Amino acid sequence: MKYEWRKKEKEVYLPKEKAVEINVPKFKYYTVKGCGNPNGETFKEAVGALYAMSYGIRMMPKNGVTPEGYFEYTVYPLEGVWDLNKNGRKSFKETGSFSKNDLTYKLMIRQPDFVTEVLAKENIEKVSKKKPNDFNNLVKFEEIEEGLCVQILHKGSYDTESSSFGLLDEFCKENNLKRLSMVHKEIYLTDPRKSEPEKQKTVLRYCVEKSISV
Numbered sequence: 001m002k003y004e005w006r007k008k009e010k011e012v013y014l015p016k017e018k019a020v021e022i023n024v025p026k027f028k029y030y031t032v033k034g035c036g037n038p039n040g041e042t043f044k045e046a047v048g049a050l051y052a053m054s055y056g057i058r059m060m061p062k063n064g065v066t067p068e069g070y071f072e073y074t075v076y077p078l079e080g081v082w083d084l085n086k087n088g089r090k091s092f093k094e095t096g097s098f099s100k101n102d103l104t105y106k107l108m109i110r111q112p113d114f115v116t117e118v119l120a121k122e123n124i125e126k127v128s129k130k131k132p133n134d135f136n137n138l139v140k141f142e143e144i145e146e147g148l149c150v151q152i153l154h155k156g157s158y159d160t161e162s163s164s165f166g167l168l169d170e171f172c173k174e175n176n177l178k179r180l181s182m183v184h185k186e187i188y189l190t191d192p193r194k195s196e197p198e199k200q201k202t203v204l205r206y207c208v209e210k211s212i213s214v
Helices: 041-058 086-095 117-130 158-174
Strands: 020-035 078-084 103-111 140-155 177-179 184-188 201-210
Touching: 020 041, 020 201, 041 078, 041 103, 041 117, 078 086, 103 140, 117 140, 140 158, 158 177, 158 201
Parallel strands: none
Antiparallel strands: 020 103, 020 140, 078 103, 078 184, 140 201, 177 201, 184 201
């Protein structure tokens, strides 16, 4: 039976439209870093490289290789950790807004536990030969532990995410939690290329710590 993350890991990937606290353990990912407007071709190429690597792992048995511990599964969703460069931070501090050209990102797609560093690197080499992409040599295999976080499901355009972030901020105030930085993660449950903005579903998450009461 195919492993479905939507059914097995609802706490991590399918929160409701209500802020919740969650402790995210260490997971394995293919990652790639970039910067600039996510509506541009560079961003699409970075995403394409990650999906190519992820489906390379998924399709290994059909290509004659079955890794130890392999099981049928649905490829995990695209995730992105977002920040601003110096110009963007200065603009946001002074005006409360910023240009999308000043965004920096670290995109990632989670990999199943059976994927080892050796297997991941071998797959990068094989996929790079079959599907050339300037971002292939920038793809890395990492283990990342987010730890204590708050998250919420946002429905609608990315441009309206501020309302959901407001709910997260309010939840933190009510529950004695402190946001660690302005960096945040987005998990894309719908493909923006195939869905209307008002139908998009995105998990919004950022890392927190318990505040010390004085």
